[in-house]
Amino acid sequence: MENFTFYSPTFFAFGKGTENQAGEYVKQFGGTKVLIHYGGGSVVRSGLLDRVKASLEKEGLEYVELGGVKPNPRSGLVYEGIDLCKKEEVDFILAVGGGSTIDSSKAIAAGVVYDGDFWDFYQGKTVEEALPIGTILTISAAGSEGSPDSVITKEEGMFKRGASGNALRPKFSILNPELTQTLPPYQTAAGATDIMAHLYERYLTNSTEVEVTDRLIEALLLTMKYEAPRVIADPNNYEARANIMWAGMMAHNHSCGVGRSQDWNSHVIEHELSALYDCAHGAGLAVTMPAVFRYVMNHDVMRFAQVAVRVWGCEMNFEHPEVTALEGIDAFQKFLISLGMPKNFDELGAKEEDIPKLVEVLCRGDGRDGTISGFVTLNEEDCKKIYQMMI
Numbered sequence: 001m002e003n004f005t006f007y008s009p010t011f012f013a014f015g016k017g018t019e020n021q022a023g024e025y026v027k028q029f030g031g032t033k034v035l036i037h038y039g040g041g042s043v044v045r046s047g048l049l050d051r052v053k054a055s056l057e058k059e060g061l062e063y064v065e066l067g068g069v070k071p072n073p074r075s076g077l078v079y080e081g082i083d084l085c086k087k088e089e090v091d092f093i094l095a096v097g098g099g100s101t102i103d104s105s106k107a108i109a110a111g112v113v114y115d116g117d118f119w120d121f122y123q124g125k126t127v128e129e130a131l132p133i134g135t136i137l138t139i140s141a142a143g144s145e146g147s148p149d150s151v152i153t154k155e156e157g158m159f160k161r162g163a164s165g166n167a168l169r170p171k172f173s174i175l176n177p178e179l180t181q182t183l184p185p186y187q188t189a190a191g192a193t194d195i196m197a198h199l200y201e202r203y204l205t206n207s208t209e210v211e212v213t214d215r216l217i218e219a220l221l222l223t224m225k226y227e228a229p230r231v232i233a234d235p236n237n238y239e240a241r242a243n244i245m246w247a248g249m250m251a252h253n254h255s256c257g258v259g260r261s262q263d264w265n266s267h268v269i270e271h272e273l274s275a276l277y278d279c280a281h282g283a284g285l286a287v288t289m290p291a292v293f294r295y296v297m298n299h300d301v302m303r304f305a306q307v308a309v310r311v312w313g314c315e316m317n318f319e320h321p322e323v324t325a326l327e328g329i330d331a332f333q334k335f336l337i338s339l340g341m342p343k344n345f346d347e348l349g350a351k352e353e354d355i356p357k358l359v360e361v362l363c364r365g366d367g368r369d370g371t372i373s374g375f376v377t378l379n380e381e382d383c384k385k386i387y388q389m390m391i
Helices: 017-027 041-045 048-058 075-088 099-112 118-123 184-205 211-233 237-250 267-277 280-299 302-310 321-339 353-369 380-387
Strands: 013-015 033-038 062-066 094-097 132-136 149-154 159-164 172-174
Touching: 013 017, 013 094, 013 118, 013 237, 017 048, 017 132, 017 321, 033 075, 041 048, 048 094, 062 075, 075 118, 075 149, 094 172, 094 353, 099 118, 099 149, 099 159, 099 211, 118 159, 118 380, 149 321, 159 267, 159 353, 172 237, 184 211, 184 237, 184 280, 184 302, 211 237, 211 280, 211 302, 267 280, 267 321, 267 353, 267 380, 280 302, 280 321, 280 380, 302 321, 353 380
Parallel strands: 013 172, 033 062, 033 094, 094 132, 132 172
Antiparallel strands: 149 159
């Protein structure tokens, strides 16, 4: 296990009706004038936005609104939010929605207190300071409600990149599983896939003797393996929703990643798909991960064999562990397909003729040097082959 520091100060309010306490928590964490940031649609139709406003008004808090967040959130709305917060002297941001809304809120929070372009943070600069953020989660997926991370798509060039810093960890997050019960099955499945991806990205490590975090990851994967089919079969299963919601937070608040190197190549490769085709991130990961795993498997075949046995119930073939490893990857892909996720480029809406463009933006775009690094360092030819494996 490697040396590490870990700081995770977010206050969580979990359970039914907790969104009605939003105003109390904003006041508790020092907010006086709030930007309510959200997408639109369901947050408005369900009455959630009205309940949030009523909660703020009850506490005597002023607020302004900025809706319009889209999946794969865009830089243009971030700039608009930064300008609005400065003009209205906002001192707290409340994200009402899923990972896209929370990520957009984090970008705004970082940009408001920064003299330069917020995109600097998405080119590698660590976020050291940001406005305080609270979240009200409406989909279990990204884990942004407990993480120090944010992903934004820059519209000029359509670069999808991430930023990080403990200043981006929410001060509080309200998690009411009931708010996820109206999600369509496809969105629920895409969210479950994203959660499992966050776990696999940490499982694929070059660090040794990391049994504690290995077992944490395996436990959460087993939870998703059990709960995801239950919630697809019965969208109103509160207990299944609750377990998935907390697993999503645990998968990405970094408690499973301490003391170990991590991968993230599947995420980086997928980001080009969701940036170009605007597909659901989880759906893109469902196509990307099996291809990446098969391509890099021989780098540490026993790591893939271990998860195959411990999570997917495969029998260990000690003479040919690659057989067990492949069985585990196949089992994982079949599981995602059973949830309703796509299995190839065609089902995702991606096109073979776009592969050169995908590789160019992935490996050379926005200042990259021709490689991406994680569990294995991949060059342009490697990435081309991985995209081709998705066809």
